Amino acid sequence: MVNGSKAFSAPGKAMLAGGYLVLDPKYISYVIALSSRMHSVVNTTSLEDKVDANKIHVTVSSSQFNNDQWVFDMKYLNGGFFPEEVNGLKNPFLKMALFNVFNYFKPTLSATPDINIEIFSDAGYHSQNDSDIKRNQFKHFNFHKNTITEVPKTGLGSSAGLVTVVTTALISVFNNSLDVTSAKDLNQIHNLTQVAHCQAQGKVGSGFDVAAATYGSIVYRRFVQELITNLPETFQGDDLKDYQEALTKLVDNTDWGIKNDVIRLPHGLRLIMGDVNSGSETPKLVAKVKQWYESNLPRSLEIYTKIDEGNRNFIKFITELNELHDNDETKYKALIKTLETDHENVMSHPEFANIKNAVSVIRENFRLITKESGADIEPEVQTQLLDKCLTLKGVLTGMVPGAGGYDAISLLTTVDTDLKKQTYGNLEFQNVTWLDLEQADVGVVEENPEHYKNFI
Numbered sequence: 001m002v003n004g005s006k007a008f009s010a011p012g013k014a015m016l017a018g019g020y021l022v023l024d025p026k027y028i029s030y031v032i033a034l035s036s037r038m039h040s041v042v043n044t045t046s047l048e049d050k051v052d053a054n055k056i057h058v059t060v061s062s063s064q065f066n067n068d069q070w071v072f073d074m075k076y077l078n079g080g081f082f083p084e085e086v087n088g089l090k091n092p093f094l095k096m097a098l099f100n101v102f103n104y105f106k107p108t109l110s111a112t113p114d115i116n117i118e119i120f121s122d123a124g125y126h127s128q129n130d131s132d133i134k135r136n137q138f139k140h141f142n143f144h145k146n147t148i149t150e151v152p153k154t155g156l157g158s159s160a161g162l163v164t165v166v167t168t169a170l171i172s173v174f175n176n177s178l179d180v181t182s183a184k185d186l187n188q189i190h191n192l193t194q195v196a197h198c199q200a201q202g203k204v205g206s207g208f209d210v211a212a213a214t215y216g217s218i219v220y221r222r223f224v225q226e227l228i229t230n231l232p233e234t235f236q237g238d239d240l241k242d243y244q245e246a247l248t249k250l251v252d253n254t255d256w257g258i259k260n261d262v263i264r265l266p267h268g269l270r271l272i273m274g275d276v277n278s279g280s281e282t283p284k285l286v287a288k289v290k291q292w293y294e295s296n297l298p299r300s301l302e303i304y305t306k307i308d309e310g311n312r313n314f315i316k317f318i319t320e321l322n323e324l325h326d327n328d329e330t331k332y333k334a335l336i337k338t339l340e341t342d343h344e345n346v347m348s349h350p351e352f353a354n355i356k357n358a359v360s361v362i363r364e365n366f367r368l369i370t371k372e373s374g375a376d377i378e379p380e381v382q383t384q385l386l387d388k389c390l391t392l393k394g395v396l397t398g399m400v401p402g403a404g405g406y407d408a409i410s411l412l413t414t415v416d417t418d419l420k421k422q423t424y425g426n427l428e429f430q431n432v433t434w435l436d437l438e439q440a441d442v443g444v445v446e447e448n449p450e451h452y453k454n455f456i
C-alpha cells in the first residue's frame with residue numbers, strides 16, 4: 001500500500017465518426033482524445049491517523065467547484081464495502097468507482113488507511129464564465145463560484161474522465177506497482193471504470209468516452225452491454241460474495257471483445273472544436289433515433305449501412321493520408337499546404353476528395369434521420385454553420401461530433417490555420433466559440449503530484 005502522493009490524468013473525447021451506430025457492437029467508431037484532461041492526486045494517511053480505526057474514510061475534493069467535497073465512509077458489511085457519503089451528498093460517479101474498486105480489491109479494514117483524492121479538471125470541460133484562473137509554475141486551472149452540478153458542461157466527457165482518474169488513483173493505493181504504461185494494468189483500469197461509469201449513469205452508453213479516457217485516440221468497437229448488466233444486483237447489507245466473484249471474473253478473465261486500436265490524426269492536421277453554446281441531451285436523442293430505427297426497418301438498416309460505409313471510408317482515407325506521410329513526406333507536406341494556398345481546388349486532390357465525400361455521405365444520412373426521427377442530430381443551423389466552415393481556408397472537413405445536436409462542431413484543419421483570426425468580426429460565426437484545445441492521442445498517464453500544489 002502506498003504512502004505519499006501519486007497523480008494521474010486522463011483525456012476528454014470527441015467522436016468524429018460512428019455516432020449512434022457504435023451503440024451496436026457490429027459497428028466501429030473513430031474517437032479522438034483531447035488535450036483537455038481530468039486529474040487526480042491521491043494520498044493516504046498513516047494507519048495511526050485514521051479518523052476511526054474501524055472505518056475507512058475516502059475524501060474526494062474538487063476545490064475548483066466552490067470547494068466541493070464528498071466524504072465516503074466505506075461501510076463494511078458481510079465481507080463487502082458500501083460507500084456512504086457522510087453528509088448525504090450525491091455523486092453517483094464517485095460512489096460507484098469506490099464501490100467497484102473496493103469490492104474488487106477487498107482490502108482489510110484495519111490495515112487500510114484513510115484516502116484523500118483531489119480532482120482537477122482542465123478548462124475545456126466546462127463553461128469558463130464566472131471563473132478565475134489559479135496557477136503554479138506547471139499547471140493552471142479555472143476556479144468556479146458554483147458547485148459542480150451548476151456549472152454548464154461543454155460535452156467532452158467529464159464524468160468518464162472523473163471515473164477513470166478516480167479508479168486509477170484508488171487502484172494505485174491497493175497496487176503499489178501499478179504501471180499505467182502496461183497493457184494489462186490499463187485493461188484493469190478500463191474494465192473497472194466501464195463497470196462503475198455504466199452503473200452510475202443508469203443507462204448504457206457505448207463506453208467510447210471511458211475507452212478514450214483510458215487508451216487515448218482509438219478506433220473503438222463496444223462490448224456487449226450484458227457483460228455489465230448481468231452482474232448480480234446489489235443492495236446495502238447484501239452478502240457481496242457473488243458480486244465480488246463476478247466482478248473479478250469480468251475484470252480479469254473475460255474477453256470484452258472491444259476494439260481499441262490506437263490511432264492519430266494525420267501529421268500537419270489538427271482538430272478544432274467550436275462550442276455552439278446551446279446544449280443537447282444525448283439520452284433523448286438516442287431514444288428518438290432508436291424508435292425511428294425500429295419503426296423503419298428494413299430501410300433504417302439500409303441507411304445505417306450507408307453511414308457505416310461512410311464511417312469506414314473516413315477511417316480508411318485518413319489512414320491513407322498517414323501512410324502517404326510515412327512514404328513520401330515532401331509530397332505530403334506540399335499536399336497539406338494546398339489546403340491553405342489553393343483551398344478552392346481541394347476536391348481536385350483525390351486524397352482530400354475521398355475524405356470529404358465520406359463525411360458528406362455520413363452527414364447526408366444523418367440529416368435524413370434528423371428529418372424523419374425528430375432527433376436534431378444535424379439540425380439546419382448546424383448544417384449552415386458547417387457548410388460555411390468548409391469554405392474557410394485551411395479547413396479539410398467538419399462534422400457534428402458524437403450524438404450531434406446543438407452542442408458543438410468539429411473541424412479538421414491544417415495546424416497553421418487560425419480560425420479565431422479568420423472568423424473574427426464575421427457575424428456568420430458569432431455564435432461559435434473556438435475552444436482552446438486540440439487532439440492529444442494519449443490516454444491515462446501518471447503525473448507528478450508536486451505539480452498540483454500552491455495554486456495562486
Ligand SMILES: Nc1ncnc2c1ncn2[C@@H]1O[C@H](COP(=O)(O)OP(=O)(O)O)[C@@H](O)[C@H]1O
Nearest residue numbers: 062091119121148149153155157158159160162
Ligand atoms: N471536476 C469534477 N469534480 C467532481 N465531479 C465531477 C467533476 N466533473 C464531473 N463530475 C461529475 O460528473 C457529472 C457530470 O456527468 P455527465 O452528466 O455524464 O457529464 P459529461 O457528459 O460531461 O460526462 C457531474 O454532475 C459530477 O457528478
Ligand SMILES: C[C@@](O)(CCOP(=O)(O)OP(=O)(O)O)CC(=O)O
Nearest residue numbers: 019020205206207282401402403404
Ligand atoms: C450517440 C452516441 O453514439 C455518441 C454520443 O457522443 P457525445 O459525445 O455526443 O455524447 P455524451 O455521451 O453525451 O458525452 C452514444 C454513445 O456512443 O454512448
